[in-house]
Amino acid sequence: MTGMYDNPPQPPRLRNHTPESVTAAFEAWADKHRAALDAIVANVNLSDPQTVTFENVMRPQLEFENQKFSHNLRFYQHVSENSDLRETTRKMAKWYDNIWTDMNMREDVFRAREVLYHRSGLAASRKQNPARYITEDIAKNAGFEDAESAIALEEEWKEAIRLGLGLPSKPQRDRFNQIQKRVETIKSEFKNHHASDKGCNWFIPAELDGMDNDNIDQLAKGTGKNEGRLKVTFDPSHYDIFLRDVKNSEARKRMWTAMENKCPENVPLFKEAMLLRDEAARLLGYPDHATLRIESRMAKTPRAVNNLLNDLRTRLAPLATKELNQLLQAKKKDCETRNLPFDGSFYYWDWAFYASKISKQEHDLDNKKVAEYFPIDSAITGMLRLFGGLFGIVFVRLAAEDLERISPTGVSEDVMYHRDTIMLSVWNDESEGNDFLGYLYIDAHPREGKYRHVANFPLELGHQRTDGTRFYPSTAIVCNFPAPTKDKPSLLDHEHVVDLFHELGHGIHSLVSRTRFSRHHGTAGKRDFVEAPSQMLENWTWRAEYIKRISKHYLTGEQMSDDMAERIAASRHFLQALRNLRQLSSAIFDMEVHSPKSRAALENMDFTKRYNELRNELTGMKGPEAIGEPIYHRSNTYSYDMFYYAFAKDPMDKSQGHRFRHTVLEKGASQDEMLILEQFLGRKPTPDAFGMELGLVEPMEEPLLKGSSFAGRDPAIEEGTSSEEDSAIKDRPS
Numbered sequence: 116m117t118g119m120y121d122n123p124p125q126p127p128r129l130r131n132h133t134p135e136s137v138t139a140a141f142e143a144w145a146d147k148h149r150a151a152l153d154a155i156v157a158n159v160n161l162s163d164p165q166t167v168t169f170e171n172v173m174r175p176q177l178e179f180e181n182q183k184f185s186h187n188l189r190f191y192q193h194v195s196e197n198s199d200l201r202e203t204t205r206k207m208a209k210w211y212d213n214i215w216t217d218m219n220m221r222e223d224v225f226r227a228r229e230v231l232y233h234r235s236g237l238a239a240s241r242k243q244n245p246a247r248y249i250t251e252d253i254a255k256n257a258g259f260e261d262a263e264s265a266i267a268l269e270e271e272w273k274e275a276i277r278l279g280l281g282l283p284s285k286p287q288r289d290r291f292n293q294i295q296k297r298v299e300t301i302k303s304e305f306k307n308h309h310a311s312d313k314g315c316n317w318f319i320p321a322e323l324d325g326m327d328n329d330n331i332d333q334l335a336k337g338t339g340k341n342e343g344r345l346k347v348t349f350d351p352s353h354y355d356i357f358l359r360d361v362k363n364s365e366a367r368k369r370m371w372t373a374m375e376n377k378c379p380e381n382v383p384l385f386k387e388a389m390l391l392r393d394e395a396a397r398l399l400g401y402p403d404h405a406t407l408r409i410e411s412r413m414a415k416t417p418r419a420v421n422n423l424l425n426d427l428r429t430r431l432a433p434l435a436t437k438e439l440n441q442l443l444q445a446k447k448k449d450c451e452t453r454n455l456p457f458d459g460s461f462y463y464w465d466w467a468f469y470a471s472k473i474s475k476q477e478h479d480l481d482n483k484k485v486a487e488y489f490p491i492d493s494a495i496t497g498m499l500r501l502f503g504g505l506f507g508i509v510f511v512r513l514a515a516e517d518l519e520r521i522s523p524t525g526v527s528e529d530v531m532y533h534r535d536t537i538m539l540s541v542w543n544d545e546s547e548g549n550d551f552l553g554y555l556y557i558d559a560h561p562r563e564g565k566y567r568h569v570a571n572f573p574l575e576l577g578h579q580r581t582d583g584t585r586f587y588p589s590t591a592i593v594c595n596f597p598a599p600t601k602d603k604p605s606l607l608d609h610e611h612v613v614d615l616f617h618e619l620g621h622g623i624h625s626l627v628s629r630t631r632f633s634r635h636h637g638t639a640g641k642r643d644f645v646e647a648p649s650q651m652l653e654n655w656t657w658r659a660e661y662i663k664r665i666s667k668h669y670l671t672g673e674q675m676s677d678d679m680a681e682r683i684a685a686s687r688h689f690l691q692a693l694r695n696l697r698q699l700s701s702a703i704f705d706m707e708v709h710s711p712k713s714r715a716a717l718e719n720m721d722f723t724k725r726y727n728e729l730r731n732e733l734t735g736m737k738g739p740e741a742i743g744e745p746i747y748h749r750s751n752t753y754s755y756d757m758f759y760y761a762f763a764k765d766p767m768d769k770s771q772g773h774r775f776r777h778t779v780l781e782k783g784a785s786q787d788e789m790l791i792l793e794q795f796l797g798r799k800p801t802p803d804a805f806g807m808e809l810g811l812v813e814p815m816e817e818p819l820l821k822g823s824s825f826a827g828r829d830p831a832i833e834e835g836t837s838s839e840e841d842s843a844i845k846d847r848p849s
């Protein structure tokens with residue numbers, strides 16, 4: 116350890132709470148929150164405009180948030196070993212969420228902010244051009260110290276309007292509130308149907324030909340009328356393997372059809388939710404729900420989203436035709452070899468089976484062999500070195516004696532929430548001035564009661580203190596990578612490495628962010644753009660040179676061969692046009708149901724029929740009409756744009772790395788995201804020239820359960836607002 120980075124100017128937070136201390140802390144925050152809003156109302160006299168200032172109507176809340184978000188208690192529910200602590204934290208977090216909603220609904224506070232919003236001219240400039248960004252100039256002309264302050268006020272105002280506070284109190288607001296309540300109920304009914312779905316299929320062993328014995332051994336054996344059969348559930352560990360490996364196409368068809376039609380009771384609920392959303396949007400004065408939602412997104416208008424979707428569709432179509440043809444040829448050959456009839460069609464249940472067959476031939480990759488080159492320790496070290504160099508950051512791993520030295524109690528365990536966690540202090544390197552940035556936790560392996568996905572949790576959010584100094588952030592990467600065994604360290608396959616880079620991307624976003632208010636810190640804004648920097652960092656894991664550079668065989672210490680690294684890199688875009696078009700059909704469906712031509716059109720829409728039509732049309736694949744299974748991905752378009760613009764020529768170009776850090780990551784959500792992107796690119800972002808390397812735009816609402824069926828999809832999940840604090844960025848179930 117270099118002496119220069121020995122003594123962080125801010126100790127790590129204590130992580131030694133008990134259920135009692137968590138309860139007390141949440142209760143105290145609720146009181147402080149209420150007091151902050153009371154102060155706003157007390158200091159403002161609506162008939163005296165001089166009292167309606169940013170200092171009076173916004174500052175108390177922003178200061179409260181800065182304090183609140185510099186302690187994180189919620190994290191225990193996801194990672195603590197103590198089940199009482201997990202349960203108490205979960206309960207208190209929920210309790211506090213309700214309080215937060217009540218606070219957001221305070222009409223007295225809204226009225227005060229509304230006056231400032233109109234008087235400052237922000238309302239007028241937005242009315243003139245709903246797609247305008249708040250620039251520094253607009254903010255200064257409106258009398259704000261900076262764009263970040265003006266943005267904070269506009270966020271509050273928009274949120275209040277969305278909550279119905281702009282409606283006359285009766286009868287519209289009553290109806291609006293009634294709708295919100297019903298949508299909440301639908302949301303939980305959806306979840307319940309999904310959680311209680313125990314769908315499965317039974318197969319005789321002969322039908323499972325093609326599956327590994329290891330996988331077959333894990334299937335439950337039937338009794339009674341299912342005597343002699345094996346149970347295959349919808350769990351990905353069964354379902355995905357079944358569709359990939361089973362040779363019998365009738366068996367695959369049965370499995371696919373059952374999965375695609377689960378939770379039929381959710382279909383009428385989906386329609387009801389769509390109609391309610393439409394009604395609520397119209398009550399608020401919007402033509403439809405899409406317009407309401409997209410207004411605060413990067414694209415700003417449904418027209419811009421539709422243009423992008425259509426553009427992607429057109430670009431992907433020719434390549435998709437080629438890919439489908441490749442799949443059909445593989446199927447034809449297989450049918451000839453096995454003496455089976457071939458009807459010239461490619462079905463949805465053929466997809467995983469033939470995709471896997473072609474991939475094995477083309478890429479010849481054995482995941483287990485690849486994983487031998489990525490023992491977790493050297494993969495993490497290699498990754499931190501790579502991005503440290505690019506962005507001018509130094510990561511210092513803290514040993515027990517370091518933690519003892521910097522822990523406020525002198526006890527190392529008190530600053531760790533679990534003993535298996537790796538903890539690092541993070542600093543600017545010399546070129547950036549050597550100052551402290553914050554703390555990074557890496558929690559790699561599964562354990563009882565731990566969060567089961569791959570995610571980044573921003574723990575404490577940075578902000579500028581009233582005396583101008585900085586409060587430094589902490590952030591945690593939580594994964595569930597294979598645990599080490601007696602004779603092997605934890606070995607990561609390539610997909611794990613991609614996940615690790617992605618989550619580190621979120622972590623770095625948090626660590627280098629410098630905003631005044633914690634609500635805008637790093638990834639806390641949680642909007643469209645949040646995924647783009649992380650997706651951009653994934654690009655390094657798909658370049659043979661860097662795959663090789665971070666590889667190190669766990670026994671021999673050798674780097675992987677060029678050939679293996681190149682085969683991994685080549686597998687990236689395998690069948691990507693078809694994959695993207697499948698997602699695109701869900702996105703187009705999403706837009707159609709949220710922006711109907713008229714109320715009557717929505718009432719008469721056959722959702723199931725339309726969903727199937729779109730999917731068949733875009734992919735060229737076939738299958739009986741089913742409830743469906745859309746899987747969403749967040750926007751990849753911006754990440755490719757940034758990567759190609761700045762790093763395609765030289766992925767280790769430090770000047771671009773530093774520029775990316777300061778122009779994009781540092782800003783968090785303190786500026787309009789589109790403006791940040793334009794400043795980095797020097798032009799408007801476009802999907803030009805990226806051919807097949809395109810994802811798709813953000814779905815209107817992220818489904819509650821990724822990969823769940825259309826009917827299992829949550830129609831009512833609300834996006835996080837900037838004031839919500841539990842901001843895990845969940846990426847993928849493990």
Ligand SMILES: [Zn+2]
Nearest residue numbers: 646649844846
């Ligand atoms: Zn992510």
